[in-house]
Amino acid sequence: MDPLNFIYDLARGPLVWVSVIVFFAGSVVQVYRMWTLTSAARPVENLPRILTPVEKKKLPLAVRLRLSVAGTSPVTVVVTTIFHLCLVITPFFVLGHNILVDNAWGASLFSFPEGFSDFLTLLVIACAGYFLVRRIFYERVRIITSPWDYLFLALAAGPFITGALAYHQIFDYKLMITAHMLMGELMLIAIPFTKFAHMLFFPVFRFAVASEYSLGNGRRTW
Secondary structure, three states, X not given: OOHHHHHHHHHOOHHHXXXXXXXXXXXXXXXXXXHHOOEEOOOHHHOOOOOOHHHHHHOOHHHXXXXXXXXXXXXXXXXXXXXXXXXXXXXXXXXXXXXXXXXXXXXXXXXXXXXXXXXXXXXXXXXXXXXHHHHHHOXXXXXXXXXXXXXXXXXXXXXHHHHHHHHXXXXXXXXXXXXXXXXXXXHHHHHHHOHHHHHHHHHHHHXXXXXXXXXXXXXXXX
């Protein structure tokens, strides 16, 4: 048997289920664990002095922006926002993904036009390139960067790079689509157990925990 065909069949079959099960099980455990590390908020007078969401809204917009990361690194904020939106949204609405889901379960989401999905994919790759350049050449970021950070960036961008190469049929298609599936599954498995877990903790910290970064009226403390 051709080793590539074997890995391809493995990646599009059993490993899909393994990665999905590990992702959901790990996510539930991690969110529960994080929630148990919070507690009901103490009386306001005993809390560290922070700006509440209501107080922040009373500040002029210019002041709020200056106090946030948007005031110090506006380009990075824009790139980060685009990166995360495309990273999360694009896989759900790619035509090829929805065809596979429809074949497996008989139902799927609507799909973006292929050209638009390709554009979003290239946006993710471009944003990842920005983060890479920033980590290499921006001293404040470089000094706190470890080899793991480069690995995580490669893992996040890898499914999009291999997906673009497969879509445009650059290099061997079977090899690229197999690498695309494997990297996507590896990223899914890694999410609950690595720095990627911040995507799971975002709702807890932004809406449930009281801090200067809260987007809601948090009622719990860390």
